[in-house]
Amino acid sequence: MTHTILEPLPEDQWFIDSPELRSFVTTVREISASTSENRTQTLARLEPYFQELLVQQKWLGEKFVQVNPESKMGGGIGQWLLYRAKDRSLTVFSLVIPPDSTTPIHDHLAWGLIGLYKGNQQETVYRRVDSGDSEGHAELEVVEVRSLQPGDIYRLLPPDGDIHAVKTISQTASVSIHILGNDTGCILRHQFIPESHSVKSFRSGYSNAPCKEEEEKEHAQV
Numbered sequence: 001m002t003h004t005i006l007e008p009l010p011e012d013q014w015f016i017d018s019p020e021l022r023s024f025v026t027t028v029r030e031i032s033a034s035t036s037e038n039r040t041q042t043l044a045r046l047e048p049y050f051q052e053l054l055v056q057q058k059w060l061g062e063k064f065v066q067v068n069p070e071s072k073m074g075g076g077i078g079q080w081l082l083y084r085a086k087d088r089s090l091t092v093f094s095l096v097i098p099p100d101s102t103t104p105i106h107d108h109l110a111w112g113l114i115g116l117y118k119g120n121q122q123e124t125v126y127r128r129v130d131s132g133d134s135e136g137h138a139e140l141e142v143v144e145v146r147s148l149q150p151g152d153i154y155r156l157l158p159p160d161g162d163i164h165a166v167k168t169i170s171q172t173a174s175v176s177i178h179i180l181g182n183d184t185g186c187i188l189r190h191q192f193i194p195e196s197h198s199v200k201s202f203r204s205g206y207s208n209a210p211c212k213e214e215e216e217k218e219h220a221q222v
Ligand SMILES: [Fe+2]
Pocket: 106, 107, 108, 164
């Protein structure tokens, strides 16, 4: 299993000025702090608030529903950071997948809620069935394939539901909102390639915010 230790940030980061999102994040922080011993409860208690946020279609600006041709995930997928806690224990971001594009099969390594905001997606959920002892090797089996409509929410509670691939099946890009208990874009996580029974580390990054490692690389190049 890969672990990444990231330095704390100087302060909480907001990439969008939205009273709806601010109020939601306050609720998430209260609930996640009071249920830190039981993440099943965290997700169950958050879900109705998240549902409310998803049905409000005005708070997410145009900038955060754009595809990104430079995407590190490939396929023009935009991953737009909206909020990141100072200690990186909570992030909110939008994921924009162009029509017919599919994410790599990947994990998240933290509790989370993902809700569809626009478009339609097909999600394939996998489970790892090997021991994980052999480096670079992984065997997956499909747990479920489901279609998602705007307003649908699914839960991540590793290992349950943590490995998946998502495809846009609408004519327009799909947009999903992610609430994750880590700095998902900046940690090293896993990408799975079932055809070769293999797994490799990857860092998805964000389309609008560097990770510390990227900043260091950029400085080194100057
Ligand atoms: Fe995902």
